[in-house]
Amino acid sequence: MKRIFVTGSGGQVGTELVAHLRRLYGDANVMASDFKAQEGHSGPFALLDVRDRGAIASLLDAFKPDTVMHLAGILSARGEANPQQLWETNMGGLYNMLEVARERGCSVFFPSSIAAFGPNTPADNTPQDTIQRPTTIYGVSKVAGELLCDYYHLKYGVDARGLRFPGLISYEALPGGGTTDYAVHIYYEARARGRYTSYIAAGSYMDMMYMPDALDAVVRLMEADPAKLRHRSAFNISAMSFDPEGIAASIRKVLPDFELDYDVDPERQAIADSWPNSLDCSAAREEWGFAPRYDLDAMTRDMLARVPER
Ligand code: AKB
Numbered sequence: 001m002k003r004i005f006v007t008g009s010g011g012q013v014g015t016e017l018v019a020h021l022r023r024l025y026g027d028a029n030v031m032a033s034d035f036k037a038q039e040g041h042s043g044p045f046a047l048l049d050v051r052d053r054g055a056i057a058s059l060l061d062a063f064k065p066d067t068v069m070h071l072a073g074i075l076s077a078r079g080e081a082n083p084q085q086l087w088e089t090n091m092g093g094l095y096n097m098l099e100v101a102r103e104r105g106c107s108v109f110f111p112s113s114i115a116a117f118g119p120n121t122p123a124d125n126t127p128q129d130t131i132q133r134p135t136t137i138y139g140v141s142k143v144a145g146e147l148l149c150d151y152y153h154l155k156y157g158v159d160a161r162g163l164r165f166p167g168l169i170s171y172e173a174l175p176g177g178g179t180t181d182y183a184v185h186i187y188y189e190a191r192a193r194g195r196y197t198s199y200i201a202a203g204s205y206m207d208m209m210y211m212p213d214a215l216d217a218v219v220r221l222m223e224a225d226p227a228k229l230r231h232r233s234a235f236n237i238s239a240m241s242f243d244p245e246g247i248a249a250s251i252r253k254v255l256p257d258f259e260l261d262y263d264v265d266p267e268r269q270a271i272a273d274s275w276p277n278s279l280d281c282s283a284a285r286e287e288w289g290f291a292p293r294y295d296l297d298a299m300t301r302d303m304l305a306r307v308p309e310r
Contacts, residue, residue, distance in 0.1 A: 001067045001107070001222055003029045005060060007050050007097070008071030010034040013111065013165075013214065015173035017069065018043075020215040031063045035072070048072075050093030056100045067222060069109040070097045076115050076138040077268050078177025083137035090141040098152045098160065109222055110149050110162035112234045114207050115139040115179075119274045126276040128236050128283040135274050149233035161221050162233040166207030166279070168214050169299060171306045179271045183208055183247055187303040190251050190258050198244040199265035205246075205277040207238035210299040213292035217284070224288035231283050239292035240299075241278035250300040 004021055008014045009032035018041075021030045027043035035049050046059050050072045060068070072093050079086035094110065101108045117126060118134040132143045142164075149160035167180025175181045182200050189196040200206075209217075217237055242250075248260040284290035294302070 001025065003063070003065045004067045004069060005031045005033070005063055005065040005106075006069045006071060007033050007048060007093070008073065009045070010036050010038050010173075011071060012170060012173045012175040013168060013211075014071045016170060016211050017071070017215055017218060020219070024219065031059070031065065033059065050096060051088055053096040053100060056096055057103075060100055060104055060106070065106055067107040067109065068097060068101055069218070070094060071111055073111075073141075074138070075176065075178035076113075076136050076271050077179050077181075079138040079141075080136060080267060080271070086137050086141060090138070091144060094145050094148060098148060098158065102152060102156050102158050107159035107161070107222065108149065108152075109218060110145055110160060110233055112142045112146050112162050112164045113138070114164055114166050114238075114275050114279065115271075116142040116146060116164055116234065117274075117276050121276060123277045125278060125280045126236065127280050128231055136271055139274075146234040153232055159226060160233050161229065163217060163221060163235050163237050163284075164279070165214065166209050166238045168209055168211055169303065170211035171303060172211070179268045179275075180206055180208065182244065183242075186244075186247055186251070186260075187300075187307050190255055191304060191307045194255065194257055195259040195261070196248075197261050197263050199263060199268055200244055200272050201262060201264045201269055202245050203243050204269065204272045205241050205243045206272060206275055207241050207279050209237065209239040209292060210294035210302070213239050213294055217290055217292070220290065221284075221288050228287050230287060235284040235287070235290070236279040236281050237284050237290055237292075238279045238281055239294055240296045242296055246296065247300070250296045251304070253297060254301060254304045
């Protein structure tokens with residue numbers, strides 16, 4: 001990678017990925033784009049609605065990237081409120097991006113998710129290759145996106161690669177409209193009020209990862225030798241799996257008086273129940289050296305140290 005175009009730069013991942021890529025590849029070599037205006041960029045930025053293929057093409061023709069990282073999209077819980085809008089944005093946007101990338105010979109990064117699995121997927125140590133029958137529109141768009149990326153590689157030779165992100169925890173930008181968001185909010189509330197009311201029930205385990213490990217994973221995958229990649233567009237990755245009680249116990253090691261109670265949201269709980277408890281990430285380790293550094297307690301110490309600055 002030398003010149004990279006990023007969509008969804010104002011989101012939870014985009015905010016940090018753009019800054020990370022600019023540190024590695026130079027400010028001028030990373031162009032950010034989002035459908036909302038953003039201030040304070042140290043490199044090029046453009047307003048972009050990813051449903052507008054002509055606008056994507058014009059920006060790529062002007063910037064001439066070798067790689068596009070297509071992060072723009074709506075998350076799981078928000079998607080259930082308006083499935084039609086999710087499909088137009090997530091699938092329409094990905095299709096547009098793959099077409100424009102195909103015509104210009106760009107590599108593509110696609111963020112899939114643990115949402116690409118469903119209730120009849122093996123929930124524990126979920127294999128890399130397994131049953132994928134998700135029950136959310138977000139999950140359906142992720143499975144379709146994985147397959148579309150594979151198709152563009154097979155049919156047209158597009159170098160499309162992707163990761164199945166677990167819940168991502170970070171302190172620079174808040175997530176919005178996801179099911180795993182509780183695992184971010186809990187740190188803010190622990191610092192602000194010493195307590196948190198969880199919309200996810202005790203005993204609901206989901207895969208999670210700290211943002212620095214996610215950023216490292218994106219770069220490692222995109223820089224990996226293509227000859228070693230058998231699972232191009234949808235690698236399982238995860239650094240930890242916990243339920244609300246587990247993250248609360250970790251917070252109490254720093255803030256012993258922290259209190260957790262529950263007001264379970266049936267919609268987000270149903271989504272969480274349909275996702276795996278813990279993923280098998282051996283393909284990512286073997287094919288491109290996936291190696292997360294943060295476990296739950298290391299992440300908790302860092303989050304609780306940094307959240308007060310926000
Ligand atoms: C969500 O909760 O929707 C996302 C995801 C796991 O893809 N964080």
